[in-house]
Amino acid sequence: MNFQIEKNEKYTIIRVQVEKLDSNIAPALKSELVVLNTDGIKNLVIDLTNTRYCDSSGLSAILVANRLCKNSQGVFVLTGLQDAVKKLISISQLDSILSITNNLSEAEAIFLAKV
Numbered sequence: 001m002n003f004q005i006e007k008n009e010k011y012t013i014i015r016v017q018v019e020k021l022d023s024n025i026a027p028a029l030k031s032e033l034v035v036l037n038t039d040g041i042k043n044l045v046i047d048l049t050n051t052r053y054c055d056s057s058g059l060s061a062i063l064v065a066n067r068l069c070k071n072s073q074g075v076f077v078l079t080g081l082q083d084a085v086k087k088l089i090s091i092s093q094l095d096s097i098l099s100i101t102n103n104l105s106e107a108e109a110i111f112l113a114k115v
Contacts, residue, residue, distance in 0.1 A: 003032060011043035011075070011111045012036060013104070014065075021051050021058030021085075029061040033068055042074025045107045049080030054088055066098060075099070077107040 002025055004015040014032065018025055036044070044065055048054070054062075062078060069076035079101045081089065089095050101107045 002028060005032070005036075007041070011045055011108075012041045013045045013047055015047045015049070016051050019050065019052045021048065021054040021061070023055065023057040026055075026057035026061040029058075030064050033061070033065050037068040037072060042069055042072035043076075043111055044069050044074065045077045045079055045104070045111075047080045047104060047107075048078065048082065048085055051080075052082045052084055054085045059088070059092060059094065062098070063094070075111060077101055077110055079104055079107045 002016070002018050004017055006013040006015070014029070014036075016025075016029070021029070033044075046062065046065055051058075066076045068074075077099045078089075080103065081100065089098065089100070099110065101110065
């Protein structure tokens with residue numbers, strides 16, 4: 001399976017289990033995000049600890065997650081970025097609009113503070 005989903009009381013974690021978040025994986029991630037949002041999930045963490053590469057379709061999926069959470073008055077956090085993915089997000093200037101943490105503990109702290 002490409003994703004591991006863990007639902008907690010205040011937020012849901014999607015752990016991407018593949019090295020490449022690209023056009024082969026991103027559509028499935030977007031679909032999963034829409035299903036979760038439809039189910040009432042509005043606070044979300046995407047954990048990219050296992051992901052070493054991300055292309056434009058992967059970035060698009062991340063932005064879908066961000067938009068769905070914002071539209072639901074929820075919180076979206078991206079965590080566990082590898083250097084190449086971090087660099088792509090920085091080059092794309094998405095680091096200024098996304099909440100990014102170094103690890104899951106920092107992401108959880110955001111939800112405990114905000115939710």
